[in-house]
Each structure stands twice: as C-alpha cells, then as structure tokens.
Amino acid sequence: KAGVTQTPRYLIKTRGQQVTLSCSPISGHRSVSWYQQTPGQGLQFLFEYFSETQRNKGNFPGRFSGRQFSNSRSEMNVSTLELGDSALYLCASSPGPMNTEAFFGQGTRLTVV
Amino acid sequence: TQLLEQSPQFLSIQEGENLTVYCNSSSVFSSLQWYRQEPGEGPVLLVTVVTGGEVKKLKRLTFQFGDARKDSSLHITAAQPGDTGLYLCAGTFSTSGSRLTFGEGTQLTVNP
Numbered sequence: 001k002a003g004v005t006q007t008p009r010y011l012i013k014t015r016g017q018q019v020t021l022s023c024s025p026i027s028g029h030r031s032v033s034w035y036q037q038t039p040g041q042g043l044q045f046l047f048e049y050f051s052e053t054q055r056n057k058g059n060f061p062g063r064f065s066g067r068q069f070s071n072s073r074s075e076m077n078v079s080t081l082e083l084g085d086s087a088l089y090l091c092a093s094s095p096g097p098m099n100t101e102a103f104f105g106q107g108t109r110l111t112v113v
Numbered sequence: 114t115q116l117l118e119q120s121p122q123f124l125s126i127q128e129g130e131n132l133t134v135y136c137n138s139s140s141v142f143s144s145l146q147w148y149r150q151e152p153g154e155g156p157v158l159l160v161t162v163v164t165g166g167e168v169k170k171l172k173r174l175t176f177q178f179g180d181a182r183k184d185s186s187l188h189i190t191a192a193q194p195g196d197t198g199l200y201l202c203a204g205t206f207s208t209s210g211s212r213l214t215f216g217e218g219t220q221l222t223v224n225p
Contacts, residue, residue, distance in 0.1 A: 004155070031211065043156075043201065043215040056212050090155050092213075100144045100205045102213060104155030 002027065004093050004105035012111045018079040021108045025072050025093030031055075032074040033102060034066060037088040046089075049074055050097045081112045119202055119216030126192055127224050134187045134219045136202035141182045143205045146213070150199040159187075192223045 005024040013019050025032050033056075034046040045058040049068035066076040072093075078085055088109050092102035118137045126132055136145070144163045148156035160169050162178035162185065169176045173196075175188040189196055199220050203213040 006155075033212070035213075035215075042217045043203075043213075045212050045214070048210075048212060056210055058212075088153075092155075094211065097211050100211050100213070101146065101158060101161050102203075102211075103158060104148075106153075107155050109153070 004091055004103055006089075006091050006105035006108050008108060009106065010109045010111075012113060013081050015081055015083060015112055017081050018077060019081060019110060020075055020077045021089055021091075021110070023074045023076075023091030023093075023105060025074070025091075026103055029093040029095050029103075030072050031094045031097050031099070032068055032072065033092045033094075034074070034076050035090045035092065036060075037090055037107070038086075043090070046076065048097070055097055078110075083112050086110060086112045117202060117204055117214055117216040119219055121219060122217060123220050123222075125222040125224065128193055129191050130223075132189050132192055132221070134200055134202075134221075135184065136186070136204075136216050137184045138204060139183070140206055142178075142185075143207050145178060145182075145185050145202060145204045147176055147185070147187050148201040148203060150201060150218075156201055189221075192221075194223045194225050197221060197223050 031050045033048040037043045048056040052068045068074045088107045090107045091105045147159045150156040160176045165180045165182045167178040173190045199218045201218045202216045
C-alpha cells in the first residue's frame with residue numbers, strides 16, 4: 001500500500017508570490033490534515049479535511065487555505081508569501097475523522113526568499 | 114488551548130545506555146501518539162495509546178500512558194545509533210477532535 005505522497009518535495013518562492021502544495025493520502029483514507037513545522041514553533045496544525053469539507057482549522061491567517069477533492073486528494077495554498085512562511089509543510093492522512101492515528105508524508109520544504 | 118510539555122529537549126547518550134522521554138499535559142488526552150522523525154522526512158508513527166495505565170512495547174521501546182491520561186513516557190533500552198532522531202509526542206483532546214497537538218520534541222543522539 002502506497003504511503004502519503006506530497007509534491008513537490010522542495011520549493012523556492014519569492015516574497016509576495018503564492019504557492020500550492022499537493023497531498024495524496026493513503027488509499028482508502030478520507031481524512032487529510034496539514035501541519036507546518038518550523039524550528040521555532042515545532043509542528044502546528046493548519047487544517048483538516050474530510051469528505052471535501054474543512055472540519056477543523058488552526059490559528060493561521062487567511063493567507064493559508066486548503067481544499068479536498070472527491071478522490072480525497074488535498075491541496076493547500078499560501079498567498080502573499082512571507083519570509084516566515086518558510087517551513088516544512090506536512091500532510092497526514094487517516095481513515096476518517098474519528099480515527100486519531102495520522103500517517104505523514106515526507107513533506108514539502110518551502111523556502112521563501 | 115492545550116499545551117504539551119516534552120522533556121528533555123536534547124539527549125546525547127552512548128550506545129547501550131537506557132533513556133526515558135516524558136510528555137505531559139495539563140489536560141486529559143483522548144489519545145496520545147509517539148512519532149519518530151528523521152531530518153527532511155515526515156514523522157513516522159510508533160504507537161498510539163488511549164487507555165489510562167496502558168503499556169505498549171515495540172522491540173526495545175516501551176511506552177506508558179499515565180493512569181490519569183495526562184502524561185506519557187517513552188523508554189528505550191540499550192539504545193543504538195539507529196535510534197537517533199527527533200521523538201515527538203502528539204495528543205488529541207476531547208475539545209479538538211482528531212486535531213493533533215504536538216510537543217516540541219526530543220532530539221536524541223546515540224553515539225557509537
């Protein structure tokens with residue numbers, strides 16, 4: 001069974017640009033969550049999607065958004081990038097919203113210059 | 114807002130030594146997971162505990178969940194260089210559904 005796939009693995013963007021990151025969950029998993037990991041703040045929850053609906057949202061500005069498609073694949077978008085958005089963005093999938101075990105992808109390393 | 118405190122933050126030991134990492138919260142966990150993460154990779158799930166007092170073993174790793182479900186520990190016996198990595202505890206709480214709240218992590222280095 002394939003694991004969680006995130007693309008791209010690495011990304012370099014300029015301040016003010018926007019970026020879209022993609023996540024394909026484990027086959028059969030319908031819940032996808034996104035986390036931001038930085039050296040100073042650790043892993044912080046961004047949002048969770050299930051059945052194309054956002055179920056939960058962390059304390060991030062509106063520049064961070066996401067969506068989920070009918071095949072459970074998810075994308076997150078960050079607009080008007082800031083230097084502080086540089087981080088490892090991790091996607092996690094689980095079978096459903098009541099299942100708390102999360103399986104993470106390798107992440108997308110975003111660098112904003 | 115629930116907070117997880119993880120200690121120690123850094124741990125450097127020699128091969129063959131034992132170690133324990135702790136994870137505490139002021140709130141009751143609905144469930145708690147331990148992950149291990151290597152540089153540039155995503156966290157890998159090691160174990161999930163949900164019942165107070167629960168003990169789980171994974172080879173040389175022993176995980177304990179406190180009776181009150183507010184704390185957990187990870188004990189590694191006879192550490193090996195391959196155990197080197199960032200160990201993260203993450204919990205869910207009744208007020209936040211399946212959202213994971215992570216501790217800051219323990220960076221373990223096992224020297225040969």
